[in-house]
Amino acid sequence: GAGVSQSPSNKVTEKGKDVELRCDPISGHTALYWYRQSLGQGLEFLIYFQGNSAPDKSGLPSDRFSAERTGGSVSTLTIQRTQQEDSAVYLCASSLVGLSSYNSPLHFGNGTRLTVT
Amino acid sequence: GQSLEQPSEVTAVEGAIVQINCTYQTSGFYGLSWYQQHDGGAPTFLSYNGLDGLEETGRFSSFLSRSDSYGYLLLQELQMKDSASYFCAVREGRVTGGGNKLTFGTGTQLKVEL
Numbered sequence A: 001g002a003g004v005s006q007s008p009s010n011k012v013t014e015k016g017k018d019v020e021l022r023c024d025p026i027s028g029h030t031a032l033y034w035y036r037q038s039l040g041q042g043l044e045f046l047i048y049f050q051g052n053s054a055p056d057k058s059g060l061p062s063d064r065f066s067a068e069r070t071g072g073s074v075s076t077l078t079i080q081r082t083q084q085e086d087s088a089v090y091l092c093a094s095s096l097v098g099l100s101s102y103n104s105p106l107h108f109g110n111g112t113r114l115t116v117t
Numbered sequence B: 001g002q003s004l005e006q007p008s009e010v011t012a013v014e015g016a017i018v019q020i021n022c023t024y025q026t027s028g029f030y031g032l033s034w035y036q037q038h039d040g041g042a043p044t045f046l047s048y049n050g051l052d053g054l055e056e057t058g059r060f061s062s063f064l065s066r067s068d069s070y071g072y073l074l075l076q077e078l079q080m081k082d083s084a085s086y087f088c089a090v091r092e093g094r095v096t097g098g099g100n101k102l103t104f105g106t107g108t109q110l111k112v113e114l
Helices: none
Strands: A005-007 A010-013 A019-024 A031-037 A043-050 A065-069 A075-079 A088-095 A112-116 B003-005 B009-013 B018-025 B032-037 B044-049 B053-057 B060-065 B070-075 B084-091 B102-104 B108-113
Touching: A005 A088, A010 A019, A019 A088, A019 A112, A031 A075, A043 A065, A043 A075, A043 B102, A075 A088, B003 B084, B009 B018, B018 B084, B018 B108, B032 B060, B044 B053, B044 B060, B044 B070, B070 B084
Parallel strands: A010 A112, B009 B108
Antiparallel strands: A005 A019, A019 A075, A031 A043, A031 A088, A065 A075, A088 A112, B003 B018, B018 B070, B032 B044, B032 B084, B053 B060, B060 B070, B084 B102, B084 B108
16 A cells, blocks of 8 residues: 555554554655644653664653664564553654655554553 | 644544644754644554645644744544544655655644543
8 A cells, every 4th residue: 555554553452562563654755753642642652763873762752662673664563561551543654754755744553552451 | 843733732622623733943844744642552643744834634724824833723523532632733844855854843632522
């Protein structure tokens, strides 16, 4: 497809388990983002990858959260030892960034709804 | 720190005009964007202001005043399908310098009534 793809769309897990969320960005987009959105809330920045630069991890809430981006394309967000407060929709977005970029809008996937029981 | 303030909720009638305000305090500023999100859906890009003034795209317009750290989204000829949440977002670094991270506001829920 032409858009950002995320899987799974829904994930229910028990407290203490690890989960992996996957994001497949739009082909050719060099920037990739993870955001978290709790019910009725805004978008909380988690992590940002841009090309081969070191990722901006400043939004990760704890060391239980990590993310990788392999080959400059697919990204995986891993949450270890999940807690109930981790329940939220995890949104991935990608954008095209180039030398002539003035504005590079984010293209979001439909998200993964994570429920920790 | 960084913060973006928006009203939490706005209600208007079909056919009317509504303005959603956004004030921001950020360490850097390289543009204000607006995104729309329908319930259960993904946020989608609406508009961008890098310089002061008004940008118009169909029924939607967006305004920026950098000196006032203020912007707004104007929606005209409201339709029922415009009922959604609207988020302003600030870019704090140069795009080409790897600074395309966006910080989002808390969102404004717009309800359009008959």
